[in-house]
Amino acid sequence: xxxxxxxFLTSVYPGDKYPPGRYTEVAFAGRSxxxxxxxxxxxxxxxxxxxTSSSPGKTQSIxxxxxxRSVCLVDLPGYGYAKVPQQVHKRWSPLIEDYCRNRxxxxxxxxxxxARIGPTPLDLSLIQWLRTLSKSSIxxxxxxxxxxxxxxxxALRQTAEALSINQEQIVTxxxxxxxxxxxxxxxxxxxxxxxxxx
Numbered sequence: 001x002x003x004x005x006x007x008f009l010t011s012v013y014p015g016d017k018y019p020p021g022r023y024t025e026v027a028f029a030g031r032s033x034x035x036x037x038x039x040x041x042x043x044x045x046x047x048x049x050x051x052t053s054s055s056p057g058k059t060q061s062i063x064x065x066x067x068x069r070s071v072c073l074v075d076l077p078g079y080g081y082a083k084v085p086q087q088v089h090k091r092w093s094p095l096i097e098d099y100c101r102n103r104x105x106x107x108x109x110x111x112x113x114x115a116r117i118g119p120t121p122l123d124l125s126l127i128q129w130l131r132t133l134s135k136s137s138i139x140x141x142x143x144x145x146x147x148x149x150x151x152x153x154x155a156l157r158q159t160a161e162a163l164s165i166n167q168e169q170i171v172t173x174x175x176x177x178x179x180x181x182x183x184x185x186x187x188x189x190x191x192x193x194x195x196x197x198x
Contacts, residue, residue, distance in 0.1 A: 001068075001185045006044040009064040009072065014095050019064055021105040024192050025072040029096075029126060030112030032078030035142045038175035039112060040065065040073055043185065050075055062099055071192060074099075074106070079122055101133060108136035108191040110184070115141040115155050115172065119162050127163060138171065138187045139163060145174040 010019050030036045037050035044067055063075040076096055100106065109130055113119050119127075130137050141159060144152055152172065160167045171187060173180035 001189060003045050004068050006046045006049055006065060006067050008049065009066045011061040011063050012095070012099075013061045018099070018103065021103070023066065023070060023072045023105065025064075025074050025103065025106045026188055026191060027074040027076050027100070027106060027109045028112060029076045029109050030078060030142075031114070031120060031122060034078065034112045034114050035175055036075060036078060036112050039140070039142055039173060040075060042173075042175040042178065042181060044073070062095060076109075079126075100130065100135060106135070108138065110138045110140055110188070113139065113141050113159065115144050115152060116146055118155055118159055124162065136191055138184070138191065139165070139169060140171045140173050140180070140184060142173045142175065144172040144179055145176045 012018055028036050028040060040050040041047055044065070049065060050063065060077055062077065065073045065075070067073055076099070079096075100109065111123065111127055111130070113123055127137060127139070139159070141155065147155060156167045156170060156172070159170060171180050171184045173184055
């Protein structure tokens with residue numbers, strides 16, 4: 001996909017109103033420090049669009065990025081970082097749940113898994129929950145450059161088994177090398193095209 005424009009639209013915190021649903025939205029979800037912001041920046045060829053942080057779990061809002069004035073990439077707060085206070089988790093959860101359950105122009109979620117770790121119980125719970133909502137998901141294993149080919153192949157097999165899907169349904173991605181960028185965009189565009197008209 002040719003990126004002609006990419007801009008920050010808005011941030012939504014607990015209690016805030018969502019922006020008007022003018023555009024199709026694709027959300028990105030994953031545990032803290034999984035490389036979500038780096039993945040989004042790589043997809044849109046903008047190093048500083050989605051802000052990365054050296055403090056995992058710092059992002060406490062849903063961030064909307066408008067791409068080519070036609071689709072929003074939506075960065076959901078990371079989960080599963082032990083040092084984040086429990087009261088912060090309690091604010092995040094309803095925010096994410098409400099967005100995924102009720103946002104009518106959300107056509108699917110890119111679920112990001114660290115290739116070095118594999119799917120955690122929280123990842124599995126999220127994927128199962130999205131299935132119960134009948135929300136489409138794209139499984140992406142990031143930081144693929146950190147593993148050898150043999151280790152990556154093993155991680156793919158184990159992840160596919162854990163999720164009861166085929167390996168071909170998983171996109172391997174590296175923000176460092178750009179591996180998987182084209183394939184992930186293909187999956188996202190397919191998701192947008194098959195989603196019901198708004």
